[in-house]
Amino acid sequence: MQHRMSFGRKVFVAGNYAFLVALxxxxxxxxxxxxxxxxxxxxxxxAGLVKLLPVDLTLSSYKYILQKQEFISSFGIxxxxxxxxxxxxxxxxxxxxxxxSKERKDLRIRSYYAWFFVFTILFSGGLIPTYMVISxxxxxxxxxxxxxxxxxxxxxxxxxxxxxxxxxxxxxxxxFMDGAxxxxxxxxxxxxxxxxxxxxVSLFTMVFHWNAWFDGLIxxxxxxxxxxxxxxxxxxxxxxxxxxDPKNLAGILEISERTTRAAQIFLGALPILIVxxxxxxxxxxxxxxxxxKG
Amino acid sequence: MNMKKTKRELPLHLMLVPGVLILLxxxxxxxxxxxxxxxxxxxxxxxFGSDWIGFGxxxxxxxxxxxxxxxGNTVFIASMKILxxxxxxxxxxxxxxxxxxxxxxxxxxxxxxxxHFLSWVILGGVLVDILSPSEGIINQLLNAVxxxxxxxxxxxxxxxxxxxFSDVWKEFGFSTIVFxxxxxxxxxxxxxxxxxxxxxxxxxxxxxTLPGMVPVIVLMATLSLGNVLNAGFDQVFNxxxxxxxxxxxxxxxxxYRIGLLDAQFGVATAIGLFKSFVSFVLITISYxxxxxxxxxxxx
Numbered sequence: 001m002q003h004r005m006s007f008g009r010k011v012f013v014a015g016n017y018a019f020l021v022a023l024x025x026x027x028x029x030x031x032x033x034x035x036x037x038x039x040x041x042x043x044x045x046x047a048g049l050v051k052l053l054p055v056d057l058t059l060s061s062y063k064y065i066l067q068k069q070e071f072i073s074s075f076g077i078x079x080x081x082x083x084x085x086x087x088x089x090x091x092x093x094x095x096x097x098x099x100x101s102k103e104r105k106d107l108r109i110r111s112y113y114a115w116f117f118v119f120t121i122l123f124s125g126g127l128i129p130t131y132m133v134i135s136x137x138x139x140x141x142x143x144x145x146x147x148x149x150x151x152x153x154x155x156x157x158x159x160x161x162x163x164x165x166x167x168x169x170x171x172x173x174x175x176f177m178d179g180a181x182x183x184x185x186x187x188x189x190x191x192x193x194x195x196x197x198x199x200x201v202s203l204f205t206m207v208f209h210w211n212a213w214f215d216g217l218i219x220x221x222x223x224x225x226x227x228x229x230x231x232x233x234x235x236x237x238x239x240x241x242x243x244x245d246p247k248n249l250a251g252i253l254e255i256s257e258r259t260t261r262a263a264q265i266f267l268g269a270l271p272i273l274i275v276x277x278x279x280x281x282x283x284x285x286x287x288x289x290x291x292x293k294g
Numbered sequence: 295m296n297m298k299k300t301k302r303e304l305p306l307h308l309m310l311v312p313g314v315l316i317l318l319x320x321x322x323x324x325x326x327x328x329x330x331x332x333x334x335x336x337x338x339x340x341x342f343g344s345d346w347i348g349f350g351x352x353x354x355x356x357x358x359x360x361x362x363x364x365x366g367n368t369v370f371i372a373s374m375k376i377l378x379x380x381x382x383x384x385x386x387x388x389x390x391x392x393x394x395x396x397x398x399x400x401x402x403x404x405x406x407x408x409x410h411f412l413s414w415v416i417l418g419g420v421l422v423d424i425l426s427p428s429e430g431i432i433n434q435l436l437n438a439v440x441x442x443x444x445x446x447x448x449x450x451x452x453x454x455x456x457x458x459f460s461d462v463w464k465e466f467g468f469s470t471i472v473f474x475x476x477x478x479x480x481x482x483x484x485x486x487x488x489x490x491x492x493x494x495x496x497x498x499x500x501x502x503t504l505p506g507m508v509p510v511i512v513l514m515a516t517l518s519l520g521n522v523l524n525a526g527f528d529q530v531f532n533x534x535x536x537x538x539x540x541x542x543x544x545x546x547x548x549x550y551r552i553g554l555l556d557a558q559f560g561v562a563t564a565i566g567l568f569k570s571f572v573s574f575v576l577i578t579i580s581y582x583x584x585x586x587x588x589x590x591x592x593x
Contacts, residue, residue, distance in 0.1 A: 009495060016389050017398065023386065024405035027467065033431055034420050048429050096313040099306035107306045108299075116314065118592055120321040123574045126566030127546075128553045129327025132337075133320060149320040152313045158592060182305040211413035214528065218554060229415055236419040237532050258429065265419040272411050280404055 031269070038062070038262035045258045061263035071264075073224060074231040077143065078210065081227055085147040085209040086202070092152050093201060097160035098186045117154050134219060145219035146212070146227065153208070156201045163197035164190060199282035203275065210271060232268045236261050331564040344560075351564035360543065367454070368544040371525040374458045376518045382466040384511060387473035388503055392495070403474075406467030418532030421460055422447065447533055450541035457542065461529060472514065473507060480506035509588040516584040520577030523569050545569050 005013070032052060037045050041056035049055045065071050096117070104110055125133075130149070139145035167190065175185050191198070216230030223231070326341065331351055333344040355361055386406070393399040409417065424430045425446040433443040446452045484502050493501065527546035534542045545565060553562025584590040 012495070013392070016392055020389060020393065020402045021398070024402045027405050027409050027463070030420050030424050034423055037423065046429060048434055051431065092313050092316070095309040099309050102306060107303055113310060117317065120317055122577050123325065123570055124321065125324025125327050126563060126570055127549055128559050128563045128566060129324035129330065130320070132327055133324045137319065148316065151316050182309070207411050211415070213413065213415050229413060233415045233532065237415065237422070258423070261419065262423065265416055269412050269416045276408065276411055277404065280407060
């Protein structure tokens with residue numbers, strides 16, 4: 001039918017391309033603008049000369065940030081959090097998803113377990129009681145406050161277990177015939193067969209830990225324990241002059257002028273911008289297989 | 295026989311032990327903490343040591359001058375996000391499906407998913423910069439066409455709109471995946487039959503693509519029902535300031551201020567309990583509807 005395109009159809013196709021390309025630029029341009037500001041001189045930035053490309057290209061804001069002790073140390077905390085959080089989250093998600101993916105005949109009280117997990121998405125204790133439990137268990141001001149309470153992501157478990165259910169049963173049954181146990185089957189068969197969904201869940205887990213800032217803010221009493229996102233939150237958002245009391249304004253303006261703020265925003269987003277293109281082709285597949293059935 | 299079965303199940307139970315323990319401690323135990331909504335809570339006395347005051351905290355909340363305003367903001371902002379957050383991805387998925395050029399299609403997809411993966415700290419920073427009345431690019435553009443600057447984040451007239459549009463902007467690409475997947479699942483022979491019957495592209499979209507998406511649309515719509523009291527803490531917290539409390543304060547930000555800043559634990563927990571309870575009822579209804587309407591199960 002392609003060879004007989006009517007005039008109206010041609011207009012629609014062209015308009016559609018233009019619209020969708022514009023829409024995707026709309027998702028990118030705000031980021032590029034801030035990126036350009038970070039590479040511009042502060043004079044050009046505050047004069048409002050930076051449109052889409054940097055003006056008076058300079059790395060001075062990045063130099064300034066990267067020599068700041070707080071930035072380096074909060075980056076260290078975030079790396080620690082990423083490694084610990086990633087290992088714990090992925091390990092526990094696999095351990096929970098495997099049994100939950102079994103049928104009733106293999107795990108008789110499966111549905112009780114399943115509701116036990118799902119109920120935590122439906123109902124939660126809320127901010128204050130959760131804070132008190134975390135403080136009671138002695139996690140305040142330790143890295144564990146950032147990785148233990150969120151160690152089981154029920155959403156990721158559901159993605160994994162839905163994928164596991166789609167795997168062919170015959171392979172597993174033959175392994176059991178040969179005397180393999182559940183642990184071996186999980187390690188040697190399920191994990192290798194699940195790369196698309198594992199890539200998806202890995203991306204989600206890493207993004208979660210990189211982006212999380214609120215737990216750092218409330219569970220850490222000392223700024224030296226803040227992960228990078230919390231540090232950025234305080235610096236970029238809370239010290240934003242637009243939101244400040246006029247009497248504090250003068251002091252703040254010196255340490256956080258526009259280019260430095262922009263550079264910090266960009267550094268905060270950088271790791272995600274780097275891993276995203278590699279993993280995004282997996283997550284479309286992983287999400288679709290995991291969440292939309294049939 | 296039964297013993298044998300139990301033994302075979304043992305490794306499965308063992309695998310679940312760590313996960314179950316963590317949920318018990320950090321998700322279920324805090325639910326016990328809801329008792330402090332009914333207490334004049336003093337932290338040193340422990341969970342059950344403070345004086346019980348029945349619904350005193352709830353009565354106090356009902357008498358707070360801003361509570362109805364905050365509840366109204368929450369429901370309004372959340373509903374608008376839900377509505378636009380459904381409509382935009384449906385439209386984009388249908389239009390994206392019409393693109394024949396694979397590279398452009400993939401490029402568009404990659405870019406529109408991107409904001410979903412950035413946090414509201416980052417995007418809040420970006421918005422604060424581009425929306426700034428003095429140096430932001432948006433106001434520069436407005437000035438260039440002869441309009442006055444708008445203080446988007448400082449004006450009660452504009453703030454809710456900023457919240458709604460920036461949320462849709464962040465999330466529409468990600469939701470589009472689900473609708474695109476639904477379109478991919480439509481039987482191609484339906485289109486062939488329609489073409490034989492002389493249906494043009496608009497008619498195909500109207501009579502095949504959209505009806506084919508209905509189950510997923512119903513599913514997403516019902517599931518989002520549970521979010522009517524979730525107007526987005528991260529976003530609001532990173533964008534608001536005292537000057538826009540009137541239009542932008544939501545239940546979650548109010549709980550944060552009352553609970554963690556003013557240390558009125560009982561009152562904050564009472565609001566939290568109200569929110570959790572209503573959300574729970576709504577989510578239960580929506581799962582029930584999703585199950586009845588499109589036979590959806592969580593797993």
